[in-house]
Amino acid sequence: MLNVHLVPHTHDDVGWLKTVDQYFYGDRNDIQHAGVQYILDSVVDQLLKNPDRRFIYVETAFFYRWWRQQSSSMQQTVKQLVNEGRLEFVNGGWCMSDEATTHYSAVIDQMTMGLRFLNETFGPCGRPRVAWHIDPFGHAREHASMFAQMGYDGFFFGRLDYQDRARRMMYREQELLWRASDSLTPPMADLFTGILPNGYNPPEGFCWDQSCDDAPIRDDPDLEDYNVDDVVKRFLAIAEGQTNHIIMTMGSDFQYENANLWYKNLDKLIHYVNAQQANGIKVNVLYSTPSCYLQELHRTNLTWALKNDDFFPYADDAHDFWTGYFTSRPALKRYERISNSNLQVMCNQLEVLGGPVSRRGPFGVGDSKTMKEAMAVAQHHDAVSGTEKQHVANDYARRLANGWQHCQVLVSNSLAGLSGSTAERIYCDNLNISVCPLTESSKKFSVNVYNPLARPVTWPVRLPVNGTAYVVSDANGKSVVPVSPATREVRRSRGFAVNELVFQVQAPPLGYTTYSVSLLQNGPPPASTQHHTPTAIKNKVLNHSVITYEHFLQVTFDPDTGLLSSLSNLETKQTIKLTQNFYWYNASDGNNVESIQPSGAYIFRPNSSTPFVISKTAKTESIQTPAVQEVRQWFSPWVSQVVRLYADSRALELEWTVGPVPIDDDLGKEVITRLDTSIQTAQYFYTDSNGREVLQRKTDFRPTWNLKQSEPIAGNYYPINSRAFIKDDDDQLTVVTDRSQGGGSINNGSLEIMLHRRLLYDDVRGVAEPLNETSGIFPKGLVVRGRLLLSLDRPASAADAHRPLAQEVVLQPLLTFTGGDLHPNTRLEFSGLQAALPPAVHLLTLSQWDKDSVLLRLEHQFQSWESKVNSQPVTVNLQVRHSHTSYTSHLHLSVPSLQHIRT
Incomplete structure (x- = not known):
């Protein structure tokens, strides 16, 4: 008997064409008719009318809102439906997260929010057994690994490359075993994975939602339009040739607002198809869920194909690669990444370390819930991905900003309790463009540097000032440099500092250090600046040996072009040729012989494989001080860069500024x-998966099928969440990014990263809007600033350097400021740890779980092959002391594993 599992479902985006609020309430139906509250109302009503009916629901962000509005009697009714398995939660995260542009720490947090609510509300029967990512645009190995480690029985998705799907259909490999880690011992990261045969839509001709045009089942034989025989025939033709069990998704985007339409026709479909069993038809149709379907597959005891890589990049046709969203909305991507850092630091860690006073203290009532929900919503596959309408992107940013404000109250209260000082805390959120009113105008202030990592860090601080000389307590070297013209242009009228005070700070693990800064009335002038045009450049050398005891990095510039020409690691005696420049691809407008597909928010489709160079030369000025050495480069009025080496740094910083991208030539x-x-490189390069494990890539190659490459650029782009590298037997160049971006290695020895996109056409994937961002500050086009950190190491030891470096960018120190003199009894330094954790161990989460308990997550962060030293298993001695209680345990971490501890 062929069993056809019908899965009634709705796919409810947590923001896309409308904001999350508009989707829930059914507002702005002029944009899209969708109202989630009505979907849940209607589904529950219809489930009660027939005990055979089933429904699955995914997005906890919406269900949580609906649940809070229900009466106690309705809540009891829903609990009964859940207990009976008629309403089943799948996936269970706050949202269905994107898989390319999300960081694993933020994914874990949003999954925790959703799963915790379901567990506390419904108990074991509410626990999702199946991960369900039917809409994300490609699938990351790290997501599968996380789902496996979270205890899911299986994973279902809808989108994969059109060539891959065709091959899998031919060889019957649409169901497989995904081995999602090359380090964890099987089956720790093994996950059954099913590719849904119709994406997440119903079979053609069988959509009975109010948004569909398919004919209903007309089963009165006395009427002229009787069509039961035709419906049964078409349905059996779809099911023909399948194995013992087949899954059919019955639903789609925001469907079931009038669930009666669906269920009345599904009831009839099940009845009339199953009636054919009396005629010898071996087909059985039933209401089902993904977990029921998976249980039946398990009972068949079949053998599955094995997969070890991921499902990137995704293309739905020959010239339609969904690799543009890896970079779309780069400012929002950066804001989301900083917000993740602030959530871990401000809302989570300092709420725990500060104790109850952090929530109710001298600066008012703070909460972490607002920021946690905002970050959870931002993980949605049309949020941080950049594939939403502009007004929705604005709403995501507004939610994050609101979360920041609530967290800042927590921080002020917590630091007041830890330091003993109730002086007002000032937050300067625009330091990347040299804006901070307090430091610009004060003669004396203090800087509190909180380090969220479980090891001490040395970090460069740059503060906008108007003086020429300062005293900084306990700082190892300091300098004053002029604010660059590029920074003055970006900040517009938001700041007025003419200089930047630069100094290195050292912060203890999970703790803070406080520095006092005082203006000297008659100090020396700022560092001398030397300007160069490309033809007059001498061979300028930034040599770290000038300012530190050890010789780390050396950078040289070509005297004829002003561009980088080489990079050396003086400690390991390595030197590579390195040229870096900026280019742009002409975005296709759809007028192309091969395809009418334009570039858009989702799709990257350059009109040519050869990019246009923005400038073959760069005008430069160089600044050399004891704390920092810089070469400032100007490539055009809309592209500039600062190449920067700090004292004691093992990484070269490239601070790029791009925009407004000109479109006067009508070219995206x-x-x-x-x-x-x-x-x-021999065509190989490496990218991270959601910021955790690293995967090997190869140009024009897919590990599981013979690729027919139709887009030599877009078809070789992959998501870079935190780092990418190229290497050979002797050298490894690692690039650490400050946000998720797309990139690839198109030519041997080359690595390119997409920084910004401005497009004039929609790519016809639903958003119905070109990716052409402007703002009130930048009406002529968005200006984006970011950083790349470059390190050169021996391949055998590179991970020992770039993993900690990536951590420092993801979880960067938090700076807070107070004006005037510090109180004499202020505690200037604090650490929440008795000792730093070993290098291989990362403190992923420290957050308040409830009033009396704390959630601690520790992870072994190295893959098994990365490091001779740090890839070994580690045992950590946990000793927690609080008031009159103590807790001691030994935790053994294998590679790379994650542990959750409730204390």
Whole structure:
């Protein structure tokens, strides 16, 4: 008997064409007819009318809102439906997260929010057994690994490359075993994975929602339009040739607002198809759920194909690669990444370390819930991905900003309790463009530097000032440098500092250090600045040996072009040729012989495989001080960069500023930076998966099928969440990014990263809007600033350097400021740890779980092959002391594993 599992479901985006609020309430139906509250009302009503009916629901963000509005009697009714398995939760996260542009720590947090609510509300029967990512645009190995480690029995999704799908259909490999880690011992990260045969839509001709046009089942034989025989025939033709069990998704985007339409026709479909069993038809149709379907597959005891890589990049046709969203809305992507850092630092760690006073203290009532919900919503596959309408992107940013404000109250209260000082805390959220009113105008202030990592860090601080000389307590070297013209242009009228005070700070693990800064009335002038045009450049050398005891990095510039020409690690005696420049791809407008597909928010489709160079030369000025050495480069009025080396740093910083991207020529542009090196890569390069494990890539190659490459650029782009690298036997160049971006290695020895996109056409994937961002400050086009950190190491030891470096960018120190003199009894330094954790161990989460308990997550962060030293298992001695209680345990971490501890 062929069993056809019908799965009634709705796919409810947590923001896309409308905001999350508009979707829930059914507002702005002029944009899209969708109202989630009515879907849940209607589904529950219809489930009660027939005990055979089933329904699955995914997005806890919406269900949580609906649940809070229900009466106690309705809540009891829903609990009964859940207990009976008629309403089943799948996935269970706050949202269905994106898989390319999300960081694993934020994914874990949003999954925790949703699963915790379901567990506390419904108990074991509410626990999702199946991960359900039917809409994300490609699938990351790290997501599968996390789902496996969370205890899911299986994973279902809808989208995969059109060539991959065709091959899997031919060889019957649409169901497989995904081995989602090359380090964890099987089956720790093994996950059954099913590719849904119709994406997440119903079979053609069988959509009975109010948004559909398919004919209902007309089963009165006395009427002229009787169509039961035709419906049964078409349905059996779809099911023909399948194995013992087949799953059919019955629903789609925001469907079931009038659930009666669906269920009345599904009841009839089940009845009339099953009636054919009396005629010898071996087909059984039933209401089902993904977990029921998976249980039946398990009972068949079949053998599945094995997969070890991921499902990127995704293309739905020959010239339609969904690789543009890896970079779309780069400012929002950066804001989301900073917000993740602030959530871990401000809302989570300092709420725990500060104790109850952090929530109710001298600066008012603070809460972490607002920020947690905002960050959870931002993980949605049409949020941080950048594939939403502009007004929805604005709403995501507004929610994050609101979360920041609530967390800042927590921080002020917590630091007041830890330091003993109730002085007002000032937050300068625009330091990347040299804006901070307190430091610009004060003669004396203090800087509190909180380090969220479980090991001490040295971090460069740059503060906008108007003086020329300052005293900084306990700082190892300090300098004053002029604010660059590019920064003055970006900040517009938001700040007035003419200089920046630069100094290195050292912060203890999970703790803070406080620095006092005082203006000297008659100090020396700022560092001398030397300007150069490309033809007059001498061979300028930034040599770290000038300002530190050890010789780390050396950078040289070409005297004829002003561009980077080499990078050396003086400690390991390595030197590579390195040229870096900026280019743009001409975005296709759809007028192309091969395809009418334009570039858009989702899809990257350059009109040519050869990018346009923005400038072959760069005007430069160099600044050399004891704390920092810089070469400032200008490539055009809309592209500039600062190449920067700090004292004691093992990484070269490239601070790029791009925009407004010009469109006066009516051409959309995809702006990249490209690093061309002497490293012999043989077509291989490496990217991270959601910021955790690293995967090997190869140009024009897929591990599981013979690729027919139709887009030599877009078809070789992959998501870079925190780092990418190229290497050969001798050298490894690692690039750490400050947000999720797309990139690839198109040529041997080359690595390119897309920085900004400004497009003039919609790519016809639903958003119905070109990706053409402007703002009140930048009406002529968005200006984006970011950083890339470059390190050069031996391949055998590179991970020992770039993993901690990536951590420092993801979880960067938090700076808070107070004006005037510090109180004499202020506690200037604090650490929440008795000792730093071993290098291989990362403190992923420290957050308040409830009034009396704390959630601690520790992870072994190295893959098994990365490091001779740090890839070994580690045992950590946990000793927690609080008031009159103590807790001691030994925790053994294998590679790379994650542990959750409730204390």
